[in-house]
Amino acid sequence: MVKPADTPMMVQYHDIKAQYPDAFVFYRLGDFYELFEEDAIQGAKLLELTLTARNKNSDNPVPMAGIPHHAAQNYIDILVDQGHKVAIVEQMEEATAAKGMVKRDVVQLITPGTKLSGRAGSDKQNNYLAAVLPDGKSWAMAYIDLSTGELKVTTSRQFNDVIDELRSLEVKEVVLRQNDSETTKQQLAAQLGESGLVISMQADVATTATISFLTQNLTRELEVAVTAMLLGYIFDTQRRNLDHIVPAASYERLAYLKFNQDTRINLDLVENTRTKKRAGSLLGLIDATNTAMGGRLLKQWLLKPLRVQADIEARLDLVAAFQADFFTRGALQDHLKSVYDLERLAARAAMGTMNARELVQLKRSLRAIPDMKATLASASGRLPVAGQQLDDMVDLATLIDDAIVDEPPISVREGDIIKPGFDEKIDAYRQVLTDNQQWLAQLETDERAATGIGSLKVGYNKNFGYFIEVTKANIGKLAENRYERLQTLTNAERFVTPELKAHERLIIEAQAKRTEREYDLFVTVREHVKAEISRVQTLAQHVARLDVVSSLADVADNHRFVRPVFTNTNRIAITQGRHPVVESLLSAGEFVANDVMLDEKTTMQLITGPNMAGKSTYMRELALIVILAQMGSFVPAQAAELPIFDQIFTRIGANDDMAMGQSTFMVEMAEANHALQEATAHSLVLFDELGRGTATYDGMALAQAIIEFLDAHVHAKTLFSTHYHELTALADHHPQITNVHVGAVEADDGQLHFLHQIQSGPADKSYGIHVAALAGLPDELITNATQILAQLESQNARVATPESVQSEPTGLAEQVALFDVTTTDENTQKLLAQLDGFDILNMTPVEAMNALNELKQLRK
Template identity: 40%
Template sequence: MARADADTPMMQQYHRLKAEAGDALLFYRMGDFFELFFEDARIAAACLDIALTKRGDEVPMCGVPVHAAESYLARLIRAGHRVAIAEQTESPAEARRLRGSKALVERAIVRLVTPGTLTEETLLESGATNWLAAIGCAGEEWAIAACDISTGRFELIACARTEIAAELARLGPAEVIGAQPLDGITGRWGHDGFDSLHGERLLKRRFGLADLDGLGGPGRAELAAAGGLLDYLAATQREATAFLALPRRIQRSAHMAIDAATRASLEICRTQDGAVAGSLLGEVDRCVTAAGRRLLGQDLAAPLTDRAAIEQRLDLVAWFTEEPIRRERVRGTLRSLPDLGRALGRLVAGRGSPRDLAALRDGLGGAADLAASLAGQALRPALLDALLPDLGGHDALVDELGRALVASPPLDAAKGGFIAEGHDPELDRLRSASSDGRRAIAELEGRYREATGVAALKIRHNAVLGYHVEVPAKHADKLLAPDSGFTHRQTMAGAVRFNSPALHEEASRVLEAGGHALSLEQAHLARLTDAAVARAGPIATTADALARIDVAAGLAERAIEGGWVRPALDETPCLEIEGGRHPVVERALGQAGERFVANDCCLGTADRLWLITGPNMGGKSTFLRQVALIALLAQAGSFVPAARARVGLVDRLFSRVGASDNLARGRSTFMVEMVETAAILAQATPRSLVILDEIGRGTSTYDGLAIAWAVVEAMHDEAKSRTLFATHYHELTRLAGRLPCLSLHNVRAREWKGDLVLLHEVAEGAADRSYGIAVARLAGLPPTVVARAKSVLAKLEAGRDATGGIAAGLDDLPLFAAAAEAPPATDPLADALAAIDPDALTPREALDALYRLKRLSDEQAG
């Protein structure tokens, strides 16, 4: 950078703001562009694929137009960057008036745009909640405070340190913050405000509360998390106010616990590639509003454990299934309504537009009409009766917005035109004066054409010259004459521009009237926004009620479409499914013209552990997953893909189906499998549902079988959970004679004329063999390799028959609970040898180690 350029007032101002922005990219407003400099420019140019230029001799720079800034912001945020917005806080004219002709325009950072603090429609995914999560602790207590400022949702969740990862997996936050780093959790650490007393003060001040008893008495860790969250919002939003409803305390026991590995395995709200399409949510979703999709995602992410609450949801879904005409009428009304929650969020944050006010007008009016329609229906379920009062109560605001706004207001308020004619007589007068002035200018244009004889003469307007006369260059001489009455303003390549006293007079009248009219419209906008924000709480409640109705009607639509049934709920640890199907796989097969094979499952007190054998590609993993998804759907309040289902409430759902290397954390597939299995054994209870697939396959056959054997025993004797355990270790079937609550099942397959036929049916009993070579042939393994595999298998099986096989002697093992074996004897010589790192030894140390080993050897020999 040139030294002179570095010392300019503008660059000094830039450096001050950049220091304030920290690691965020600084969008520095210069006229109609946001400019970026130095390393920020290099990063942004590469991310946005825009030109990188230079200022002065050395300063890299790039810029984006202000009018298109949101699209560029979206790309930067998706790429993981934060952006500080430095706006001009005064106009150039104000700067000159206050500090002289060469005064620098004042700028300030008005907002820090981060992934968890977005409100703009173009920056958000309409059907997904955009959580910001703050992790706080106080002593041994831990908690999460989470909010979505685009809709005002605010939650406090007290949890153990070991449960934080699972809760974050439920929320799927766009951004995580905290005071100190936590192993295994990606976030932004080192933030201030995570103090319980500070959090208590901020909550009281924010919501005007004398005490926090009305919130249920949050604990110290919850208060600390809330303090950090509110401080972060204040730092990022600056003068704006983030929309937050009263925080709701979420009890961990109120919803089914599902860890991150299980969510990934079952692909509940996203596939493992991160897409909604192909996930359970993508397959179940028949909502017609964005708010409904967001709520459905939250329901599936946190199925309930309260039977009464689940039954209320199911009653509402059932009510919508009974009358197709009623259901379609309600869905049609909902489909026409705007996204109330997010429109309100933008208005509260000071980023709203006239169109957002119109969204409240139309949405609240539509909600009242829907309430009137539903109130006339007979035999309404209890949940609907509870929701109906929340849909109304906004008549005064709807009436005011209806009288004040035009039918379709513009998105940009800067040019006016959104206040309806007749609402304000003074505004109508100013508009009339401006319109009369424009007509006078049009008449003046005609007179000038006649007076000059230049038919191509036009009166135009731009931001620099205002109103002016423009003629082609070849006719300019007529207007340049001293007695023409025109004053030369600007010469262009093909045209010349002029002014005149009459035009100046009319233009002044137009601009003055237009300016006053625009100011008056802005005052109306501020007043209407204040009126809407004053009712933020009740409006948010209405938005939530509409979303709940949309979810229920959408689930009813999905149930009718797929022939799903209402599940029966039970407090006992049972799980009975007749004709169960996997919703995602069934849809995929249907699109391919194939039929999904439904299967039954019956887990109870005396038959709670199923050991399932059978060939690869036979459908074991699909069966395991569909059982888990049916339980999840039932407790989320949905009908389920089955002919009949009775679900004993599940407190924790675990799935270890498939694993992959976690190279970033230095873990192999087998290590990932063992970590996940250890978590299951540590946390599963008799009320849990566990699905395990191919435990132990990532290591040697003997080690794998030993681990699988021990895990089966532990699930049976210790956890006592409802468990589906799929395996290729046929030796495990021997456990059926020793574990009373274990039963054998298999996915059926047959070989027909040398070909393997996979029946995808789950039947009682163990599989007769694994059909691995037949599957390999199906997969296209070369015939020579298949033939060789058959010969090797024949030899192995002959050896197994002669020696008793890999499981010889296992029948004599005690059960898992009684296997209190003595620790293995130690070998001092082997231990000493294993402790030596040859590459780290000096010659002297190596000689000493050799003597030490010789001495240990002599002692053992003696």
């Protein structure tokens, strides 16, 4: 708000700040960007700046902090990485031409979703900005990476799918429509918790020719609207040319193998859950790409595996071709190392931010393409066809090579960019400068001879121009009035002559004209690149694909992966399958491989065995093999025969969500419910120790009910790991369920040895006390636990089967008699009577939870 005592400059600042209240305003004053008032106070803390004040002696000094303009990018990156926005305010006219206050305006709003520069090592990461728009029945979401121009849009019936897609893409900022933003904002905040997502608002957007062009391929009205809203926000904030944005492409989530963020985390797909780093993840293992765009494409393939077999086989064919031709693969990868980030170079050309060094990077990248084509042309099979798709763009590479020096400076406005011989005018200016430099050298020689002063020199100073310098010890040797005094130094005097001034004007004029001419020609070359953006982007896509498939061939060779076989039968037959990440962390030969066999008639394996024996590893390795196979990669096994899955659901690990008020068990039940509601007969379900987060009766009842629900209604391929050994009896009554266990051997001395081998049939016991002993618990405690276990086992607890429920009317409560229950007291009789009335086999998990809660209240 404008204050009565505001100066014209502060009035201007407040007007701009009012338009961008949620951004730090970087206000340009000379060679500095200044922050004022609350921006200065907060900015000083976040950026570790010195907080000063404007008008210090006034009654109301204005807090102020400054940043040198040449170092501003580092400070901007710090703020934006922390989720803030930065509005850049520049002078819009020269101070000498201004009448009154110099006009200033925001030239760019930098936000987490529109940030183009990244921290070191982030070149293989996309930075997505998204927009979300509801219509009452569905949700449309569009997203863009401004640094590459990639623009995509999708529609979901469920809001949770939108949230999951945002998480999968690691979106930094979401744009909402201003009119209905409050409700949506609350939903987003509730779902995303403390993920740091920045939410921005956008008013209705008028249709323009550019928006029409970029939405031309969209057929759904809601998708057109959300894409237009996203583009409107970008055009409003960036205020520069964005010709590199490609027309929006619509996609369906179910066109890909679908899995949610919980599954990505459970499987350590892109980062290690414990360390939050790439190392120790599947992506970290399989990323052998040589280009930034290849690395980004590989991650997209990993997070969106395919479901169309023909498309999967096309990728596998290329991987197989490269695997079979080691020398072609190696030669291609050597050439790929010379290729820079073509997608982002094209974007910088479009936005007018490409410098001369980046032009040279583009030239070097294009110079590698003919060699890549020649390498692929000499190969056999599918590789020559892949090489023919590459556009070497010789015309553009030649132009850049002819015009730009091989080692240009960073600045594009200080000359020394254009090669000699490219432009006659520049060459003429250079000759003038050369001649004048020679003249200056000759002047120095002549003046030394004329004055007898051997130390006399001709020099240049940015503030005073060219001069003749004589030390004070030699001043007496100068003839009176020989030179015109220019500057006095401590130990010398500087002079000029009319002739030197005349040559200075010639030099400065030639230098200025040369620099201006060089910049104009540089811009002309950059405009040629801009005109070929679509060709560069297409080339980038082909190069990235070759980079990914050749790197996957490397991974297949280095880690002994094999080509998967897809069948129309609902059969899984994996021979000697391995968890690739775990195997990579162990010594050679230490990892124990396992077969995974589920024939057409078997939908579920119940997996029992001791903790730490490898049940979770076995389950995860199947999911990773499926994902690798459907993304078009070879897989870690001796052989792998698979159906094509539509979705993967996992419940692995003990996770809570306190920010959302959800305990471990509640998260467990929510994830289980998600699978039960969404899975189909073509899905893969992995449940690890389901039901362990509550009391024994509750957990076992729920686990059995979930198993039988999956068997009766879903028919998905399921791996169900459990410590409830009583559940293994279900295999006797459900033909589609089979028991397997992880082998362990108890030595004569009582020590437990894990075999890490999956074997048929149920485990004989859990070995939990043995694992506790391995963890180092006191001997007295272990002895006591062993005695208690023997007492409990003597009571012969067993699972409720349909037959036992029908033949023994006392029901589940008697079947799971882990403790002696006196059934003569009135409360227990009431509890058992109510329990007998529950239709357990037809209860949903939530109904079972409610029923158990009723029993708990009754017991009190």
